[in-house]
Amino acid sequence: MPLSTKTSAANTSNKSLRFFTLGGLLFLLFHFLLTLVYCFPEKPLAESLRQSSNEYMVPFFHQGWQLFAPDVPLYHGRVYFKTMPASFDTAWVPFGSNKAVSEHWKLNYAANRLSLMLMADMKKDLYFAGDTMKYDLVQNGRGYLSFVYFAGELQRAKTGSRPDSIQIKLDVIYPETPEGAPLNENLSYIFPWFELK
Amino acid sequence: MIRQGDGTLKNVIYILNYLRSYNVLVMAVHVLSALIALLGYFRFIPKILVVITGWMLYYSAIPAFNSGFLLMMLFGTFAIFMNPKANRPSAILFSNLAFIAAIIQFILVYAVAAFYKFEGTTWLNGTSLHYVLYYRPLVNEGPANFLHQFPTMLKVLTYVGLGYQASFGLLIWVKWIKRPLLIVGLCFHLFIGLVMHLWDFAFAMIFAYALFIDLPKVSLDSLRFKKLANTKRA
Numbered sequence: 001m002p003l004s005t006k007t008s009a010a011n012t013s014n015k016s017l018r019f020f021t022l023g024g025l026l027f028l029l030f031h032f033l034l035t036l037v038y039c040f041p042e043k044p045l046a047e048s049l050r051q052s053s054n055e056y057m058v059p060f061f062h063q064g065w066q067l068f069a070p071d072v073p074l075y076h077g078r079v080y081f082k083t084m085p086a087s088f089d090t091a092w093v094p095f096g097s098n099k100a101v102s103e104h105w106k107l108n109y110a111a112n113r114l115s116l117m118l119m120a121d122m123k124k125d126l127y128f129a130g131d132t133m134k135y136d137l138v139q140n141g142r143g144y145l146s147f148v149y150f151a152g153e154l155q156r157a158k159t160g161s162r163p164d165s166i167q168i169k170l171d172v173i174y175p176e177t178p179e180g181a182p183l184n185e186n187l188s189y190i191f192p193w194f195e196l197k
Numbered sequence: 198m199i200r201q202g203d204g205t206l207k208n209v210i211y212i213l214n215y216l217r218s219y220n221v222l223v224m225a226v227h228v229l230s231a232l233i234a235l236l237g238y239f240r241f242i243p244k245i246l247v248v249i250t251g252w253m254l255y256y257s258a259i260p261a262f263n264s265g266f267l268l269m270m271l272f273g274t275f276a277i278f279m280n281p282k283a284n285r286p287s288a289i290l291f292s293n294l295a296f297i298a299a300i301i302q303f304i305l306v307y308a309v310a311a312f313y314k315f316e317g318t319t320w321l322n323g324t325s326l327h328y329v330l331y332y333r334p335l336v337n338e339g340p341a342n343f344l345h346q347f348p349t350m351l352k353v354l355t356y357v358g359l360g361y362q363a364s365f366g367l368l369i370w371v372k373w374i375k376r377p378l379l380i381v382g383l384c385f386h387l388f389i390g391l392v393m394h395l396w397d398f399a400f401a402m403i404f405a406y407a408l409f410i411d412l413p414k415v416s417l418d419s420l421r422f423k424k425l426a427n428t429k430r431a
Contacts, residue, residue, distance in 0.1 A: 017286050017290065020287060020290055021290055024290060024291070024294040025294070027294075028297065028298055031298070032298075032301055032302075036305070036309075039305070040309070040312075058207075059207055059210045059211075059256060060210075060248070060252060060274060061271065061274070062267065063267050063271060064264065064267070065264065065305070065306045065309040065310045065313075066309075066313050067264060067310040067313075068314075068325065068329065069310055069313030069314040069316070069317060069320070070314060070315075070318075070320075071325070071328075072319055072320075072328045072329045073328070073332055074319075074328060076331075076332055076333055076334050078333075096334070106261045108334065109263070109334075109335075110260040110261045112334035112335070113259075113260035114260050115334070117260075146260070173333065175327075175328055175331030176331065178324055178348055
């Protein structure tokens with residue numbers, strides 16, 4: 001165990017050790033108070049406290065422990081891309097496990113995290129103009145742009161050059177309820193082409 | 198909320214976002230420093246390098262990492278001050294404080310996770326595990342279909358998982374419960390590793406249980422003033 005349990009106080013005055021002990025404990029109190037503030041970003045707290053917590057925690061103590069909370073995801077996204085000029089065999093190339101480029105297991109994980117980000121952006125920024133669904137706000141978001149970058153890099157890894165334009169498709173898949181009924185109808189979104197040059 | 202900070206050191210942490218070609222070099226320094234730190238050479242420098250390069254890698258590829266890596270990075274930061282061979286009282290004190298910080302941090306992980314879960318509905322109505330098994334980015338269809346044949350078990354396991362996280366911070370201090378509690382946690386995290394393929398997260402949590410092994414030996418000796426005073430008089 002890394003904990004040292006020695007008790008030698010030789011050459012050090014009891015008073016100064018007591019001072020450092022108290023200081024250390026007070027620092028731990030300060031540290032974990034700010035940690036708690038940081039871990040509950042949506043709780044109503046004084047803005048100055050929130051700001052101090054962010055300043056202190058980022059980058060070295062950044063953390064988040066929602067861990068499938070408050071609810072586990074009730075849908076998941078599958079994201080595909082097409083490139084112009086086309087370099088892959090299939091029309092819609094799935095992100096994630098992509099044997100054409102790499103079988104690294106982290107690719108799948110990263111694609112999933114980015115699809116969550118994209119879906120969160122869509123919840124917020126997708127809108128209708130008349131009967132037409134408008135993607136422009138989503139296309140300026142981090143989720144979408146990350147996928148565009150990702151697609152460009154995948155094509156670069158395969159062909160050595162980036163594509164001229166990229167199109168993204170998102171399928172939203174819903175699970176069945178415990179009673180066996182579909183929770184919702186599956187959805188599919190095809191974004192307009194995104195010009196890289 | 199992740200935000201780029203001011204100051205040189207903070208900006209060094211984000212440098213790989215702009216200089217991607219240094220990824221491999223930083224990764225090499227990270228792994229090498231970790232090995233040197235594990236071997237116990239050069240007290241502080243390799244540990245500090247592990248932390249700095251680890252955060253550099255994290256911020257350059259956030260979607261590739263999960264909470265397990267964050268937990269390891271936090272432990273890495275506390276470990277800078279941990280020194281099992283410490284002789285000086287101040288070093289012993291810092292080592293013990295770092296150890297206490299790691300324990301509090303770990304308990305906080307479960308406590309915060311449980312707090313958020315009580316705000317949801319699927320954990321409270323026992324359907325969380327049912328829905329997790331439909332989460333295809335992480336769970337394969339084969340094991341999910343098999344486990345879906347046992348809905349009552351899934352419900353019980355959902356409540357066990359919630360109860361475990363909510364009560365860990367209290368029960369871990371009860372001597373006779375500690376061992377079964379850690380065994381339940383071990384199974385819980387192995388399940389996450391096996392079914393959801395989140396092995397890095399599962400191992401991070403399992404390795405962190407080392408903090409609670411031999412708990413009676415975790416005395417706060419450097420915080421015991423009377424004992425220190427007696428030692429000095431003797």
